[in-house]
Amino acid sequence: MGRRDGGVVDLLIFIAVIGVLLLGHELGHLLAAKASGVRVEEFGIGFPPKLAVLFHWRGTRFTLNAIPLGGFVRPIGEDDPTIPGGLAAASKRVRALVILAGPLANILLAVTAFTAAYRFAAPDLARVLITRVAQDSPAQAAGIHPGDIVLAVDEEPVQGFESMQKAISARLGTETDLRVKRDGQTLTVTLVPRASPPEGEGPIGVTLGNPTKGVGWSEAFSLGVSSFRLQLTEMIHLPSRLIRGEVAPEAARVTGLKGIYDMMAWAGEIDRNAQRPFLTLNLVGIISAGFAFANLLPIPALDGGRLMFVAFEMVFRRRLIPRHEGLAHAVGFILLLAVMIYVNLQDFVNPITLPK
Numbered sequence: 180m181g182r183r184d185g186g187v188v189d190l191l192i193f194i195a196v197i198g199v200l201l202l203g204h205e206l207g208h209l210l211a212a213k214a215s216g217v218r219v220e221e222f223g224i225g226f227p228p229k230l231a232v233l234f235h236w237r238g239t240r241f242t243l244n245a246i247p248l249g250g251f252v253r254p255i256g257e258d259d260p261t262i263p264g265g266l267a268a269a270s271k272r273v274r275a276l277v278i279l280a281g282p283l284a285n286i287l288l289a290v291t292a293f294t295a296a297y298r299f300a301a302p303d304l305a306r307v308l309i310t311r312v313a314q315d316s317p318a319q320a321a322g323i324h325p326g327d328i329v330l331a332v333d334e335e336p337v338q339g340f341e342s343m344q345k346a347i348s349a350r351l352g353t354e355t356d357l358r359v360k361r362d363g364q365t366l367t368v369t370l371v372p373r374a375s376p377p378e379g380e381g382p383i384g385v386t387l388g389n390p391t392k393g394v395g396w397s398e399a400f401s402l403g404v405s406s407f408r409l410q411l412t413e414m415i416h417l418p419s420r421l422i423r424g425e426v427a428p429e430a431a432r433v434t435g436l437k438g439i440y441d442m443m444a445w446a447g448e449i450d451r452n453a454q455r456p457f458l459t460l461n462l463v464g465i466i467s468a469g470f471a472f473a474n475l476l477p478i479p480a481l482d483g484g485r486l487m488f489v490a491f492e493m494v495f496r497r498r499l500i501p502r503h504e505g506l507a508h509a510v511g512f513i514l515l516l517a518v519m520i521y522v523n524l525q526d527f528v529n530p531i532t533l534p535k
Contacts, residue, residue, distance in 0.1 A: 213237065257505075306328055
């Protein structure tokens with residue numbers, strides 16, 4: 180696949196992933212509201228101004244909006260408890276359920292992505308896959324192909340990157356036999372590892388990866404849950420680690436759409452070379468977990484901010500004036516939109532640095 184074709188694929192995957200994660204979040208709110216008897220006026224793709232009404236479903240209009248930075252669900256009576264059947268008029272339990280359903284949808288999507296990575300595309304670290312062969316290299320001259328799995332070097336079994344690299348390094352300038360597996364057949368090729376390879380190439384001129392080793396659904400789900408738990412723990416402890424200087428600020432910066440696209444393109448290139456979507460699926464899980472965590476922050480206009488007001492009502496058994504709560508969410512939304520615009524601009528001014 181050429182670089183241009185890979186770029187098109189990366190863009191399509193990026194659009195699909197962001198669409199699924201953002202709209203999946205809002206769909207969680209919508210389904211929870213419908214199941215709880217809360218009427219929903221609008222399900223918006225993107226933020227206003229409105230471009231078009233796409234269709235209607237069970238009293239809810241689905242709209243396409245101009246600012247492609249997310250989406251929203253607009254229940255009837257969101258901040259007005261005097262409107263029957265509206266969100267604000269519902270019980271505290273129902274309001275909390277509807278608010279939590281969005282982040283819970285992202286948690287479900289994160290665990291699903293992590294589980295799929297381990298079920299279908301987990302790297303087999305005990306085996307070595309040739310993902311690229313350099314031009315005019317010993318490997319090319321010997322007839323090694325991308326997709327070959329290296330079994331042994333001079334009858335010395337290869338059991339991962341380190342064992343192969345050590346075996347090759349011990350045979351620089353010496354005629355060496357490599358036993359490889361290709362399309363179910365075992366072949367032996369002969370080459371001479373270079374003592375002084377060109378920059379960016381190793382002694383035999385190949386890029387190494389790992390073949391896929393899928394695991395059973397039960398183990399994959401367990402690993403998926405563990406991966407989500409690890410991501411959540413890292414996000415919770417990140418502020419304190421930044422304060423202690425354990426993490427550099429540039430390594431913990433918030434990225435916008437371009438930064439996410441750059442990361443997905445990087446993961447996609449590696450996965451195409453390794454012939455498995457492991458990194459891409461893991462990145463989808465990390466992004467979805469990040470969406471869930473960010474939305475639960477106690478900031479007005481976010482789900483966590485709305486949940487904070489419900490918690491206040493539960494603890495103090497009194498409700499804030501709805502007009503004041505609505506104003507807090509409106510101000511919070513404007514500030515969040517400004518932050519989102521700033522973060523997305525920073526991705527162009529100061530792009531994230533990714534491993535080569």
